[in-house]
Amino acid sequence: MMDSTALLIFFICSLIMVGAGMLVSHLVAPRSKNIQKEEPYECGIPTQGTSWIQFRVGYYLFAIIFLIFDVETVFIFPWAVAMKEVGLAAFVEIVIFFGVLGLGLLYAWKKGALKWE
Amino acid sequence: MNTLYDFSKLTGAIHHWLSARFSEHTVNLIEFTLAGVSIMIFFGILGLVLVYVERKVSAFIQLRLGPMRVGKWGTAQTIADVIKLLFKEPLINKDADRLLFNLAPYILMTAAFMAMTAVPFAPGLQAFDPDIGLLFVSAVSSLGVIGILLAGWSSNNKYALIGAMRAGAQIISYELSVALSLLTIVVLTGSLQLSTIIESQRDGWWIFKGHLPAWIAFLIFLIAGTAETNRGPFDLAEAESELTAGFHTEYSGLKFAFFFLAEFANMFIVCAIGATVFFGGWMPLHIGPWHGFNAVMDFIPPVVWFFGKVAVLIFVMMWFRWTFPRLRIDQLLRLEWKYLLPVNLMNILFMAFIAMMGWHF
Numbered sequence: 039m040m041d042s043t044a045l046l047i048f049f050i051c052s053l054i055m056v057g058a059g060m061l062v063s064h065l066v067a068p069r070s071k072n073i074q075k076e077e078p079y080e081c082g083i084p085t086q087g088t089s090w091i092q093f094r095v096g097y098y099l100f101a102i103i104f105l106i107f108d109v110e111t112v113f114i115f116p117w118a119v120a121m122k123e124v125g126l127a128a129f130v131e132i133v134i135f136f137g138v139l140g141l142g143l144l145y146a147w148k149k150g151a152l153k154w155e
Numbered sequence: 156m157n158t159l160y161d162f163s164k165l166t167g168a169i170h171h172w173l174s175a176r177f178s179e180h181t182v183n184l185i186e187f188t189l190a191g192v193s194i195m196i197f198f199g200i201l202g203l204v205l206v207y208v209e210r211k212v213s214a215f216i217q218l219r220l221g222p223m224r225v226g227k228w229g230t231a232q233t234i235a236d237v238i239k240l241l242f243k244e245p246l247i248n249k250d251a252d253r254l255l256f257n258l259a260p261y262i263l264m265t266a267a268f269m270a271m272t273a274v275p276f277a278p279g280l281q282a283f284d285p286d287i288g289l290l291f292v293s294a295v296s297s298l299g300v301i302g303i304l305l306a307g308w309s310s311n312n313k314y315a316l317i318g319a320m321r322a323g324a325q326i327i328s329y330e331l332s333v334a335l336s337l338l339t340i341v342v343l344t345g346s347l348q349l350s351t352i353i354e355s356q357r358d359g360w361w362i363f364k365g366h367l368p369a370w371i372a373f374l375i376f377l378i379a380g381t382a383e384t385n386r387g388p389f390d391l392a393e394a395e396s397e398l399t400a401g402f403h404t405e406y407s408g409l410k411f412a413f414f415f416l417a418e419f420a421n422m423f424i425v426c427a428i429g430a431t432v433f434f435g436g437w438m439p440l441h442i443g444p445w446h447g448f449n450a451v452m453d454f455i456p457p458v459v460w461f462f463g464k465v466a467v468l469i470f471v472m473m474w475f476r477w478t479f480p481r482l483r484i485d486q487l488l489r490l491e492w493k494y495l496l497p498v499n500l501m502n503i504l505f506m507a508f509i510a511m512m513g514w515h516f
Contacts, residue, residue: 041283041285043183043184043187044187044190044272044282044283045269045283047184047187047188047191048187048190048191048194048268048269048272048282048283049265049269050191051188051191051192051194051195051268052191052264052265052268052269053261053265054195055195055198055264055268056260056261056264056265056413057261059409059412059413060257060260060409060410062241062409063240063241063245063408063409063410064245066241066242067241067242067243067244067245067408067409068242068244069244070244075244075246076246076247076248076249077248077249078248078249078250078251078310078311078312078405079248079312079314079399079404079405080312080313080314085313088250088311089310089311089312089313089315089316090308090311093316093320094320097320097323097324100324100327100328100488100492101323101324101327103492104327104328104330104331107331107496108327108330108331111331111334111335111338114335114338114503115290115338115341115347118338118341118342118503119341119345119346119347120345121342121345121507121510121511122342122343122345122510122511123345125511126511128507128511129507129508129511132503132504132507133504136500136503136504139500140497140500143492143496143497147492147493152488152489152492152493153485154484154485154488154489
């Protein structure tokens with residue numbers, strides 16, 4: 039209860055910090071309307087087409103591999119805390135866990151998912 | 156001992172003063188608000204100091220003088236820059252998604268702010284100390300990437316889109332290495348609470364007590380931390396020579412300043428967490444049973460120890476930035492997935508073995 043109240047207050051504080059900055063900037067900043075200013079910046083000549091396009095698939099591939107390994111990291115957090123108390127059993131289990139995971143990484147590697155092209 | 160050595164006296168006094176006047180619930184609210192306001196002020200000071208230091212360090216490395224005109228040795232340069240940015244017209248590109256465009260700086264700053272609340276500055280000087288501290292910091296600080304992706308995508312600008320995509324791939328990849336290298340030390344501490352981690356280093360820092368795996372973990376942490384904050388040789392998200400300014404190309408005025416502030420705040424958080432986990436946070440340099448030596452080291456206040464360690468780490472990160480050439484995106488992802496990640500996994504096993512055999516100090 040205490041913790042969530044603290045988090046809520048800190049969250050509000052951070053919003054106030056950014057919001058106050060934006061407000062001051064909104065009040066003091068000069069404004070002059072000009073159609074040229076609203077063009078997206080590219081290189082001087084008018085921009086060609088939109089940039090909301092299907093972007094290269096390589097990034098999504100890495101995002102998917104990341105998901106697998108991030109879930110694994112979440113599993114390791116409680117393990118790391120308990121490791122010293124549990125001892126040998128925890129060590130054997132993490133060896134098996136990393137073995138399976140390593141096979142997964144090896145599979146992705148051999149399939150060429152880690153290659154950028 | 157005065158307050159410089161133990162801030163719990165100061166906070167205790169404030170708590171006592173408030174308790175005499177208000178109910179328990181109100182006291183909690185006021186204290187958390189005070190902590191929040193202090194962190195706000197700290198954010199402002201941090202931004203001003205780090206921007207100045209970055210410019211001076213880069214000037215030092217490139218045999219220049221850096222800012223010298225505004226104030227003595229250019230110390231007021233950053234203040235002048237902030238005032239300049241405040242009076243700049245905030246431009247929004249006509250095709251941009253206005254809501255997401257304005258939301259992005261909020262997300263980025265909130266993530267940095269929340270992570271900063273858990274940083275232990277000195278004994279008794281920590282706004283928020285949950286028992287899952289390390290998990291909290293890594294979870295909250297990784298939310299910042301959403302702000303970067305939103306900023307790049309909503310700008311409707313090709314440079315911004317490429318920069319944001321690169322930043323996304325880079326930050327999520329290197330986040331794994333940061334978390335795993337910190338977990339290598341958690342195996343030894345057996346706790347995620349930051350104050351407990353510091354307390355466990357009373358007879359020596361983990362980097363010395365943890366043998367070789369601790370050093371490997373620290374090296375990986377330093378590389379991955381630099382990459383996660385989009386700095387140094389890993390700044391392809393804002394590679395100025397190819398993408399103008401990357402994901403914040405379209406931002407101007409104070410919104411642009413917030414992106415920079417968030418970047419520097421993230422750098423501070425990464426260095427502070429690194430200092431806390433590997434170098435004992437505010438804990439002075441103690442060597443096991445050398446009581447005389449430990450007593451001498453205790454004369455230096457913990458705040459000085461903490462900021463000293465963080466300053467050294469920040470200097471190393473700036474040194475990286477101005478020394479190494481920028482990596483290409485395929486090199487960057489190869490470094491993480493084919494080198495750092497396997498090494499990290501083996502390193503955790505190595506550390507677990509050492510912890511099991513009781514070979515650490």
